[in-house]
Amino acid sequence: MADDRPVLYVVGGGLSGIACAEFLSRGGGRPRKVVLLEARPRLGGRTSSYRESHDGLTHDTGQHLFMDGYVSTRALLRTLGTEDQLSFLDPLSLYLMDRKGKLSFLELPLHNGQMGLLSGIMKFPGLSLLSRLSMLRIGRALPDRESSVDHLDARTFLRNNGQTSEAIDKFWELLIVSATNLPSDRVSAALLVTVLKESLFSASGPKTLGYNTVPLASLIAEPAVRLLSKRGVDIRCQTPVSRLKIERNRISGMLAGKEAVAMGPEDHVIMAVPPWSFEDLFPMERINDPLIQNVERLSRPSPIVSVHLWFRDPVAAPMITGFSESPMHWVFNRDLMMGRALPAVPRERTLVDFSYSSPNSEFYPARMLSCVSSGAEELLEEGDDTLMEMAVSTVQRLAPGGSKKKLSFARVIRERYATPVFPPGQGVWRPQPQSFLSNLWVAGDMGDTGLPATMEAAVRSGFRAASEVEIRLERRTIEERTSGPRARGEGVR
Numbered sequence: 001m002a003d004d005r006p007v008l009y010v011v012g013g014g015l016s017g018i019a020c021a022e023f024l025s026r027g028g029g030r031p032r033k034v035v036l037l038e039a040r041p042r043l044g045g046r047t048s049s050y051r052e053s054h055d056g057l058t059h060d061t062g063q064h065l066f067m068d069g070y071v072s073t074r075a076l077l078r079t080l081g082t083e084d085q086l087s088f089l090d091p092l093s094l095y096l097m098d099r100k101g102k103l104s105f106l107e108l109p110l111h112n113g114q115m116g117l118l119s120g121i122m123k124f125p126g127l128s129l130l131s132r133l134s135m136l137r138i139g140r141a142l143p144d145r146e147s148s149v150d151h152l153d154a155r156t157f158l159r160n161n162g163q164t165s166e167a168i169d170k171f172w173e174l175l176i177v178s179a180t181n182l183p184s185d186r187v188s189a190a191l192l193v194t195v196l197k198e199s200l201f202s203a204s205g206p207k208t209l210g211y212n213t214v215p216l217a218s219l220i221a222e223p224a225v226r227l228l229s230k231r232g233v234d235i236r237c238q239t240p241v242s243r244l245k246i247e248r249n250r251i252s253g254m255l256a257g258k259e260a261v262a263m264g265p266e267d268h269v270i271m272a273v274p275p276w277s278f279e280d281l282f283p284m285e286r287i288n289d290p291l292i293q294n295v296e297r298l299s300r301p302s303p304i305v306s307v308h309l310w311f312r313d314p315v316a317a318p319m320i321t322g323f324s325e326s327p328m329h330w331v332f333n334r335d336l337m338m339g340r341a342l343p344a345v346p347r348e349r350t351l352v353d354f355s356y357s358s359p360n361s362e363f364y365p366a367r368m369l370s371c372v373s374s375g376a377e378e379l380l381e382e383g384d385d386t387l388m389e390m391a392v393s394t395v396q397r398l399a400p401g402g403s404k405k406k407l408s409f410a411r412v413i414r415e416r417y418a419t420p421v422f423p424p425g426q427g428v429w430r431p432q433p434q435s436f437l438s439n440l441w442v443a444g445d446m447g448d449t450g451l452p453a454t455m456e457a458a459v460r461s462g463f464r465a466a467s468e469v470e471i472r473l474e475r476r477t478i479e480e481r482t483s484g485p486r487a488r489g490e491g492v493r
């Protein structure tokens with residue numbers, strides 16, 4: 001029998017497109033016909049992994065951290081069967097090193113609600129008492145409506161709310177550039193407020209951070225292909241979509257790879273591509289449509305630079321160390337995160353005298369460390385050698401064994417198009433799922449979720465666009481049923 005169900009085309013196989021296809025293919029009483037079109041050879045988009053020739057292993061192109069409060073991402077991973085391959089820090093514990101090389105341990109207990117935050121910050125030795133007290137006060141300054149501070153940059157918001165310069169430079173700046181991929185004086189304060197409400201100052205107490213213990217491709221793209229294929233989703237990789245044809249306020253056709261696709265009257269397109277890909281899809285005469293203009297304004301990406309380092313002998317490093325007032329922001333102990341056991345490192349090779357013990361406070365041996373710089377516009381044009389030197393000297397401040405002489409290999413990965421960013425006043429340009437065309441929907445991390453452009457923003461916006469399409473389809477079915485033959489003009493003389 002001919003399959004006359006409407007076709008739902010999801011364009012873009014990143015996290016957002018995967019979330020969208022997963023939602024639409026759930027079936028329930030009404031299995032949908034879903035086609036997922038991806039330009040690249042693989043799904044996953046910016047959550048990507050590669051095979052490293054140096055050690056023959058699969059590594060992520062860039063370290064991704066997950067927040068405990070990523071409810072939609074975690075729900076998606078649960079459906080994909082991989083949520084248990086995330087590991088969350090309990091207690092939330094990090095080392096932070098300042099410009100002068102002072103290393104301080106921050107530990108926030110998770111099970112005492114706001115008391116955990118209070119006690120953790122008060123015990124943090126990296127800031128003066130005045131700065132610590134000011135940090136605690138910021139919780140009370142968070143407005144109910146984030147949009148009320150969208151006109152401000154995050155640094156001004158912090159200053160206006162009594163944060164000391166020390167707290168801003170040694171703590172907030174690192175948190176902000178890592179969470180939003182822009183420095184604090186260039187990013188909207190609305191994003192900072194959202195991040196704080198969903199992390200440190202969540203009503204139920206501080207939320208922790210997590211990381212993937214398998215490569216991102218095994219966490220997301222590969223199980224997504226398995227699940228979606230099983231549900232009958234038609235996944236077409238290496239199929240870039242271009243040349244949308246617009247007629248009578250709807251998309252009537254498009255080019256998918258080399259194939260010209262004619263859209264049926266009930267077919268829909270969900271565009272889950274980043275803003276910089278979005279604008280090329282539309283015909284020139286539509287560039288004045290407000291959605292395209294707004295997306296165009298959002299299409300200036302901010303880069304992330306990662307330098308993966310391999311040492312001949314294991315060096316000792318904590319799982320996660322942040323560096324304030326430094327061009328490199330984080331050093332990750334990749335062997336520890338991926339559960340690759342290495343021989344123990346003698347204690348004398350660590351820098352820290354542990355005053356108290358916590359499960360996450362130790363230094364662990366690693367051959368592979370990864371250094372990351374977010375909002376890295378200034379580093380983008382530096383040569384590989386310079387970036388590698390920068391990364392090694394950052395590691396060396398932490399782990400004396402990590403000298404250049406002992407380095408066996410380095411891989412520099414520049415992600416020029418890492419994330420869209422949202423400076424003050426730009427929140428209003430973030431697109432809703434509905435568009436100016438009746439069968440076009442928009443998803444992706446630029447979508448209007450209020451979050452920075454993150455995995456959670458991508459998944460939330462993918463689910464949201466899919467649920468809006470689902471509502472539209474349901475409404476249509478009900479209209480058809482209730483209108484009956486009389487309203488359709490059948491059987492009426």
Ligand SMILES: Cc1cc2nc3c(=O)[nH]c(=O)nc-3n(C[C@H](O)[C@H](O)[C@H](O)COP(=O)(O)OP(=O)(O)OC[C@H]3O[C@@H](n4cnc5c(N)ncnc54)[C@H](O)[C@@H]3O)c2cc1C
Binds near residue numbers: 012038281455
């Ligand atoms: C180095 C790095 C580190 C990051 N760290 C974190 C982190 O720690 N925590 C966090 O939450 N987030 C992090 N992010 C951000 C996160 O990866 C993204 O926000 C998220 O993956 C975006 O998903 P998306 O589906 O919206 O877009 P994408 O992943 O970009 O997916 C869009 C897909 O559309 C495809 N496409 C584009 N144009 C077309 C076309 N014309 N036809 C067909 N297909 C098309 C692309 O090939 C791509 O696969 C990081 C990003 C990077 C780069």
